[in-house]
Amino acid sequence: MEVNEQKRFETSASYLKKPGRLTITSKRLYWSPNNGEKQPIVNILHSAPSKFFVGKEKVAQEPKFKISTGGSDYTFSLSGWDRIQKIQEELTTVKGRSAAPSPVAPRSAAASPAHQRSSAPSPASGSSSPALRNGPQKVTNKTGASLRNSDKHKLCMQLLLRDKNLSEQHRTLVLKERCVTEDEFWELRQDLLRDHELQMKQKKGRSSVIPNIRPITEEGGETKINITPQLVQEIFDEYPRVKIAYEQNVGDNKPLGHKEFWKRYVQSRFNDRNRTNGSSVVNDDLFEKCWLETEEDINQEKEHRDHGRKRIKISNLRDLSATKEDHMEIELEKDITMRSGHGKILSLIRRSNRHGEKILEASSSKTRISKEKAKQNNQEHQNEDYMPYITIDDLNDEKPENAIRLEIHDQREYFASQKLEQGRDVEMTDSQNSPIDILNEFKTDFVDWKPNLTVSLISDKYARKATKKCNELIKTKQHYAREAIPNLENFPSPIEKEVHLLHLLGNEYLRHFWASWNSKDKTEKNKKMIEKLRGALTRINKIKKMSQDEEALDSSQSSQNTDTRVNELEWSKAITLAEQMLKPLRDAIEIALTRGRSHN
Amino acid sequence: MSVLKDTATVNEEDANLLVLIIDTNPIVWRKSNFSLKEALRHILVFINAHLALKHDNDVAIIASHVGVSKFLYPIPMTHENSDKTIFPNMYQKFRVIDEKVIANMSALFEDVDTPNNYPDKASSMMAGALSMALCYINRITKADEIGHVKSRILIISVSPDSPYQYISIMNCIFSAQKLCIPIDVCKVYGSDTPVFLQQASHITGGKYLKLEMPQGLLQFLMIAFLPDRYNKKYLCLPGEERVDFGAACFCHKKIIDVGYVCSVCLSIFCRPLDECSTCRTRLTLTSVRQNGRVI
Numbered sequence: 001m002e003v004n005e006q007k008r009f010e011t012s013a014s015y016l017k018k019p020g021r022l023t024i025t026s027k028r029l030y031w032s033p034n035n036g037e038k039q040p041i042v043n044i045l046h047s048a049p050s051k052f053f054v055g056k057e058k059v060a061q062e063p064k065f066k067i068s069t070g071g072s073d074y075t076f077s078l079s080g081w082d083r084i085q086k087i088q089e090e091l092t093t094v095k096g097r098s099a100a101p102s103p104v105a106p107r108s109a110a111a112s113p114a115h116q117r118s119s120a121p122s123p124a125s126g127s128s129s130p131a132l133r134n135g136p137q138k139v140t141n142k143t144g145a146s147l148r149n150s151d152k153h154k155l156c157m158q159l160l161l162r163d164k165n166l167s168e169q170h171r172t173l174v175l176k177e178r179c180v181t182e183d184e185f186w187e188l189r190q191d192l193l194r195d196h197e198l199q200m201k202q203k204k205g206r207s208s209v210i211p212n213i214r215p216i217t218e219e220g221g222e223t224k225i226n227i228t229p230q231l232v233q234e235i236f237d238e239y240p241r242v243k244i245a246y247e248q249n250v251g252d253n254k255p256l257g258h259k260e261f262w263k264r265y266v267q268s269r270f271n272d273r274n275r276t277n278g279s280s281v282v283n284d285d286l287f288e289k290c291w292l293e294t295e296e297d298i299n300q301e302k303e304h305r306d307h308g309r310k311r312i313k314i315s316n317l318r319d320l321s322a323t324k325e326d327h328m329e330i331e332l333e334k335d336i337t338m339r340s341g342h343g344k345i346l347s348l349i350r351r352s353n354r355h356g357e358k359i360l361e362a363s364s365s366k367t368r369i370s371k372e373k374a375k376q377n378n379q380e381h382q383n384e385d386y387m388p389y390i391t392i393d394d395l396n397d398e399k400p401e402n403a404i405r406l407e408i409h410d411q412r413e414y415f416a417s418q419k420l421e422q423g424r425d426v427e428m429t430d431s432q433n434s435p436i437d438i439l440n441e442f443k444t445d446f447v448d449w450k451p452n453l454t455v456s457l458i459s460d461k462y463a464r465k466a467t468k469k470c471n472e473l474i475k476t477k478q479h480y481a482r483e484a485i486p487n488l489e490n491f492p493s494p495i496e497k498e499v500h501l502l503h504l505l506g507n508e509y510l511r512h513f514w515a516s517w518n519s520k521d522k523t524e525k526n527k528k529m530i531e532k533l534r535g536a537l538t539r540i541n542k543i544k545k546m547s548q549d550e551e552a553l554d555s556s557q558s559s560q561n562t563d564t565r566v567n568e569l570e571w572s573k574a575i576t577l578a579e580q581m582l583k584p585l586r587d588a589i590e591i592a593l594t595r596g597r598s599h600n
Numbered sequence: 601m602s603v604l605k606d607t608a609t610v611n612e613e614d615a616n617l618l619v620l621i622i623d624t625n626p627i628v629w630r631k632s633n634f635s636l637k638e639a640l641r642h643i644l645v646f647i648n649a650h651l652a653l654k655h656d657n658d659v660a661i662i663a664s665h666v667g668v669s670k671f672l673y674p675i676p677m678t679h680e681n682s683d684k685t686i687f688p689n690m691y692q693k694f695r696v697i698d699e700k701v702i703a704n705m706s707a708l709f710e711d712v713d714t715p716n717n718y719p720d721k722a723s724s725m726m727a728g729a730l731s732m733a734l735c736y737i738n739r740i741t742k743a744d745e746i747g748h749v750k751s752r753i754l755i756i757s758v759s760p761d762s763p764y765q766y767i768s769i770m771n772c773i774f775s776a777q778k779l780c781i782p783i784d785v786c787k788v789y790g791s792d793t794p795v796f797l798q799q800a801s802h803i804t805g806g807k808y809l810k811l812e813m814p815q816g817l818l819q820f821l822m823i824a825f826l827p828d829r830y831n832k833k834y835l836c837l838p839g840e841e842r843v844d845f846g847a848a849c850f851c852h853k854k855i856i857d858v859g860y861v862c863s864v865c866l867s868i869f870c871r872p873l874d875e876c877s878t879c880r881t882r883l884t885l886t887s888v889r890q891n892g893r894v895i
Binding site: 435436438439440441442443445446447448449450451453457458459462463465466467469470471472473474477478480 | 626627630636637640641642644645648698702705706709710712715716721809812813815816817818819820823824836837838839840841
């Protein structure tokens with residue numbers, strides 16, 4: 001034990017079927033067996049990166065947890081599930097990790113590798129709120145990454161988890177096919193990492209969702225409800241009356257327990273009123289009172305804002321030119337929502353407004369300052385400010401504009417960007433006739449011109465040609481619209497997989513090739529890429545020879561039953577289509593190879 | 601109470617307003633082997649056909665000349681009255697319009713000095729004509745209380761696009777797009793790739809057609825541009841689909857595929873600059889520097 005080490009938690013636990021004692025201090029976690037050995041057998045420092053696994057309460061027979069660090073795992077069995085909870089709390093506090101405390105409520109499953117069930121119902125993978133509000137780090141199955149830069153590694157992992165496409169690419173390229181190494185993969189995707197890092201660093205404010213308890217339907221038809229401390233906090237913020245009720249009724253000497261309180265809450269109408277689904281609820285006095293009081297609160301809040309003055313401020317100015325038309329009411333149904341004083345009806349609008357205002361105030365410190373200022377101002381100037389009503393705009397001096405002058409070099413040139421060839425417009429004048437001559441000619445021509453529209457204007461030949469041309473245009477248009485799109489319904493999956501794979505490989509190689517093209521220290525890599533590109537090209541050429549029978553013989557394809565076999569004609573059609581699909585890739589690879597050859 | 605008129609949906613009973621913009625740049629017409637007179641005869645027949653389709657169809661004709669654009673029809677009556685004899689064999693409306701167009705066209709060519717003094721004689725005042733067309737359509741739409749009149753614009757163009765009118769033409773195109781007014785373009789003569797007009801027809805939902813044989817003008821007009829907005833939905837009409845959207849960089853005016861855009865004024869450059877040449881903002885390119893290479 002070091003000098004500054006303090007024992008935080010101690011319990012009996014067994015490791016490798018031996019009974020012993022597990023201790024968590026401020027610096028480490030250690031376990032020593034009961035038979036008196038002084039030296040702890042297991043000693044894990046909190047500063048070492050480690051992962052914490054807990055078995056599911058309902059699935060596992062006995063409460064145990066596992067810590068894996070530095071490549072080795074330690075499994076401890078404990079006497080009760082609440083011990084595990086305690087240990088988790090201790091570990092998270094001590095490790096000083098993210099803000100959300102350990103999540104478990106009595107009935108819910110423990111921290112499983114799934115996404116942290118935070119109070120905000122975030123969508124599944126691809127969630128956009130991965131920042132500080134999340135709980136302990138997600139456990140992954142991907143191993144084998146280098147630990148030389150653990151932060152960067154962490155970023156990569158997170159990025160892979162969030163982006164399905166990226167993880168698909170990563171899996172195929174790095175793990176399965178071993179085309180590029182992990183480092184090379186990430187080297188080209190630095191901007192993704194950078195963006196992700198910036199996103200992680202953003203501090204998220206308070207959740208803007210109205211705290212809502214959502215049941216999760218598990219298998220077997222049961223519904224589970226998670227009540228996390230965060231949710232509890234949000235509910236207390238939103239409905240202070242509930243907080244008061246909680247404080248009054250839950251505690252050491254008080255009647256209700258924590259669990260009981262929340263159980264009643266969930267079943268009460270208060271909760272379900274929020275969800276506007278009041279069919280299966282029980283009337284609960286405690287929460288009815290809370291509801292009524294909340295309503296009163298909201299109704300009175302507005303008045304309290306004016307320092308308890310219940311009168312609305314009436315302006316001293318009268319508009320003498322107002323006529324009846326300025327005060328005509330709209331012939332709609334009378335509005336029953338925004339009436340104060342009626343405690344029983346609180347519209348959703350009012351509630352949402354109040355909630356929104358709270359969120360905004362919490363996030364901006366400016367409103368607080370301006371509110372204080374406004375208070376001061378109010379006290380000083382009780383009189384209304386009449387000046388804006390008296391001053392006439394025309395009598396004031398004109399203020400200079402704040403516009404920034406756009407200093408375009410050459411205005412005509414700026415707008416000439418669309419013009420492809422310069423100088424054409426100047427030379428349009430005919431060399432023979434000067435413009436003035438042409439104009440005069442037209443003038444004389446058009447005087448007293450009366451065209452005869454009764455004779456045939458267009459000869460047969462030209463009319464036919466015109467019609468033919470139009471028909472051709474229509475035909476090409478139809479062709480592109482309808483027939484040029486290939487029918488991909490019965491595209492055989494082995495070919496499709498091969499094409500997809502080749503695209504991935506080819507694109508990745510090309511990217512690496514061009515990235516290392518002109519740089520001096522990457523000539524080795526460049527040459528390697530050339531080799532790989534050649535390999536890819538041969539593989540593309542081999543597609544022609546893919547035949548159905550070979551694929552069927554392949555053991556991994558044996559699971560495909562004979563239903564998916566297509567006839568030979570369709571197979572060859574699909575092969576031609578595949579070749580068309582791969583043509584751009586092949587062209588790009590050939591360009592790269594010729595450039596590579598000429599460069600060397 | 602203002603009623604928002606629905607300008608987008610078209611019915612069978614709608615009256616159609618066709619606004620025709622004729623490019624009358626004499627210098628360019630002289631260059632083509634198709635005379636303006638001949639073209640005007642084709643166009644007049646086409647206008648008559650449009651008017652004949654429905655009783656309440658209407659037309660407006662604007663001439664886009666060198667440096668100026670003018671209405672050819674309808675113009676309020678001047679004190680010089682035209683021939684008042686009534687021709688019993690001809691539909692009165694046709695006659696009125698034909699006469700007016702011809703008379704105003706000759707009046708247009710009377711004035712020789714204004715076009716002569718205009719510096720850029722190779723192009724016509726397309727921006728002005730488009731603006732006038734849109735204002736006229738706006739007036740008619742506002743005056744029409746039922747929401748009955750649906751309008752479209754047809755441009756018969758020979759001269760190349762003037763780059764100096766780029767911004768104005770683009771503004772007109774976007775207004776037309778907002779008002780759901782399709783702009784069709786019939787390019788009778790012109791060797792340049794017309795960037796603006798092609799984009800105009802593409803954005804507004806019109807058709808762009810380039811004629812190889814101007815002598816077949818009437819036939820092309822009848823096939824491609826006679827059906828009104830309602831009937832177009834049911835017909836497959838000829839028109840060029842591929843539009844060249846290529847951007848040209850502001851410094852060299854060459855077409856680029858990959859470039860750099862100033863975040864303030866959206867001007868395009870082919871290589872990264874320290875200072876944007878149009879709006880003089882200092883630009884920094886962080887991602888380029890991070891890779892260690894500055895192209």
